[in-house]
Structures are given as structure tokens and as C-alpha cells.
Amino acid sequence: MRLxxxxxxxxSSQTVTCGVRFNSRSLGKLREAYRFFERAGCDLAVCLGDLIDKEPDHETEIADLRQAAGVIAASSVPTVCLMGNHDAFSFTQEEFYAVLGEDCRPYDRVLHGKSLIFLDACYFGDGRRYMPGDTDWTDTYCPHVEELRKAxxxxxxxxxxxxxxxxxPAAGERHLISNAASINDILSGCPKVRAVYQGHYHPGCRNVIxxxxxxxxxxxxxxxxAFFIEDI
Ligand SMILES: [Fe+2]
Ligand SMILES: [Fe+2]
Known part of the structure; x- marks a missing residue:
């Protein structure tokens, strides 16, 4: 299967933020990514989150997400899109998928005999879910440990x-999910697990654990x- x-x-409409993020150029890059995925015959596209960034007003954030949704919906390759902390800063889950499209919701699935499991770590360490205007990229936690074990x-x-x-852990402590060690123990205990795909740490890194x-x-x-093919 090809991802x-x-x-x-x-x-977002910003030309550049944080000195290195060329926000407004990403819509063109999205179109380029989907052309590439279509030519490559991908079975599924996965966006690992932080699809959009904040704007001075929520109407503009909705317009941004609609534009991204238009590119995604126009492709023959179906997409699953995780929410990142920046998406959660501007949108509740319900509103995000209402605008983006319910088909993009990350529910676990078996595709071509492979199991795809999507984890949500848009939570504070104390278990509260991120809410619009209330997120922290350095305080992240995945409460769905028992569900993962069962899955x-x-x-x-x-x-x-x-x-x-x-x-x-190679992404550094500030990017790390606070209960990563216990999740990694569970993953290590399952010989079926082949790979873990992540975003968030912008330089990227690779590791084998x-x-x-x-x-x-x-x-x-x-x-x-910065768009990639994974044959699994
Ligand atoms: Fe990000
Ligand atoms: Fe992020």
C-alpha cells in the first residue's frame, strides 16, 4: 500500500512567522503535494497536523481551512487529517472536521491488510483537552492508552x-508527549508494530526503537x- x-x-495569510514558517505558501505546496500523490498512485494521504495557523479573527481561520479543504477534496486520493496543536488553538474538533470534511476524521482502519492507528495527543498533562485559545505545544499528553492497548x-x-x-525522544523533551515512555512500552510489546509517523518537530528526525x-x-x-511517499 502506498501512503x-x-x-x-x-x-495562513501570513507571509512568514517565527522567521522560518512561510505560512501563505503552504496552499500552493498542498496542491503540489496532491499532484505528486496522484501521479504516484497513493492509496491514502495522511496530514499529520498543524494544517492551519492562527489569524487575527476566526472568520479568516475558517476561510483558510476551507481553502485547504478545497485542495484536499479536489484530489482523487482520500485524506486522513490529524489535528495538531495549532489546529486546536483555532478550532474545536467538531468545527475542524465540519469545515474540513468528516471523511478526513482519523478513525482506526484496516486498509490493504495493514492496520492504521491514529493517536490524539492534543491534551494537557493533567488530562484536559486543548480548547480554542488554550493550548501549549510543550505540554502534550495522550490519554487513550487503554484504547491503544486494545487496538x-x-x-x-x-x-x-x-x-x-x-x-x-530524539525530537527533544519539549516536543515529546509527556507519557511517551508508557506508550512506547506498549508499542514495543506488540511485534506487529512496524512504524510510528509523527509531525510537530519541524526539522524532522528518524530513529529506531x-x-x-x-x-x-x-x-x-x-x-x-516536504511531502513524502511511504510504501508499507
Ligand atoms: Fe507545527
Ligand atoms: Fe505542532
Whole structure:
């Protein structure tokens, strides 16, 4: 099965933020990514989060997300889109998928005999969910540990895990999900797990932990050609 993967477009009307994020250019890069995925015959595209960035008013944020949704919906390649902390800063989950399209919701699935598991770590360490205007990129937590354990126990075929924030300690402590160690223990205990795909840490990094590949993809907003094929 062929996946097209990208992360962290941070699309907004801003030309540049944080000195290195070329927000407004990401819409064109999204179009380029989907042309590439279509030519490559991808079965599924996955956006690993931070699709949009904040604007001075919410109407503009909705307009930005609609523009990104238009590119995604126009493609023959279906998309699953995780929410990142920047998406959660501007949108509730309900509003995000209402605008983006319910088809993009990340529910676990078996595709071509492979199990795809999507984790949500848009929570504070104390268990509260991120809400619009109330997020913290350095305080992130995944409460769905028991669900993961059950999903792995019943998973069919090879397992691939997708999450916006980082389970790979190589991304550095501030990007790391606070309960990453216990999640990694659970993943290590399941011989079906092949890879963990992450965003959030914009430079990207690669690692192997207990035989599982951990791949953090570089951010689309910070470079050209930051869209990737994974044959699994
Ligand atoms: Fe990001
Ligand atoms: Fe992020």
C-alpha cells in the first residue's frame, strides 16, 4: 500500500512567522503535494497536523481551512487529517472536521491488510483537552492508552501508528508527549508494530526503537518538497 504523507503546513495569510514558517505558501505546496500523490498512485494521504495557523479573527481561520479543504477534496486520493496543536488553538474538533470534511476524521482502519492507528495527543498533562485559545505545544499528553492497548491486541496485519506530537525522544523533551515512555512500552510489546509517523518537530528526525521505525517528517511550511511517499 502506498501512503502520501505531509505535516505542518501551518497555512495562513501570513507571509512568514517565527522567521522560518512561510505560512501563505503552504496552499500552493498542498496542491503540489496532491499532484505528486496522484501521479504516484497513493492509496491514502495522511496530514499529520498543524494544517492551519492562527489569524487575527476566526472568520479568516475558517476561510483558510476551507481553502485547504478545497485542495484536499479536489484530489482523487482520500485524506486522513490529524489535528495538531495549532489546529486546536483555532478550532474545536467538531468545527475542524465540519469545515474540513468528516471523511478526513482519523478513525482506526484496516486498509490493504495493514492496520492504521491514529493517536490524539492534543491534551494537557493533567488530562484536559486543548480548547480554542488554550493550548501549549510543550505540554502534550495522550490519554487513550487503554484504547491503544486494545487496538493493538485485536489489530490485523502489520500496524502503523500516526500522531501529531512526538513519541520519539530524539525530537527533544519539549516536543515529546509527556507519557511517551508508557506508550512506547506498549508499542514495543506488540511485534506487529512496524512504524510510528509523527509531525510537530519541524526539522524532522528518524530513529529506531526496539525494532520500530519512528519517523518525524519535516514541516511543509519550512521547506519546499516536504511531502513524502511511504510504501508499507
Ligand atoms: Fe507545527
Ligand atoms: Fe505542532
Amino acid at each position: 502520501g504523507i505531509y505535516t505542518d503546513p501551518h497555512y 493493538l491486541a485485536s489489530a490485523r496485519g502489520d500496524v502503523y501508528v500516526f500522531v501529531h506530537q512526538n513519541l520519539d 526496539n525494532g520500530i521505525r519512528y519517523i518525524t517528517f519535516p514541516a511543509m511550511c519550512e521547506s519546499d518538497g
